[in-house]
Amino acid sequence: MDGMQQLALPILGIVAAAAVTFYAVSFAEIREKSFGDLDDSETENGGFKYVSSRERRRARKKADKQAKS
Numbered sequence: 001m002d003g004m005q006q007l008a009l010p011i012l013g014i015v016a017a018a019a020v021t022f023y024a025v026s027f028a029e030i031r032e033k034s035f036g037d038l039d040d041s042e043t044e045n046g047g048f049k050y051v052s053s054r055e056r057r058r059a060r061k062k063a064d065k066q067a068k069s
Contacts, residue, residue: 032052 032054
């Protein structure tokens with residue numbers, strides 16, 4: 001039984017860390033989507049345009065590829 005506990009504790013720790021990571025990433029994705037929806041509504045009204053760093057990186061990569069072509 002003692003050997004089983006020594007094996008189960010690290011496995012439970014790994015599973016718990018994976019669950020926390022999954023929820024943190026999911027929350028970040030939901031938050032980013034919410035900001036995107038907010039941006040869409042603001043640009044329709046002529047308001048402030050928020051551009052995420054991810055969008056900037058993608059636009060920069062696309063521009064670099066087009067410049068090389």
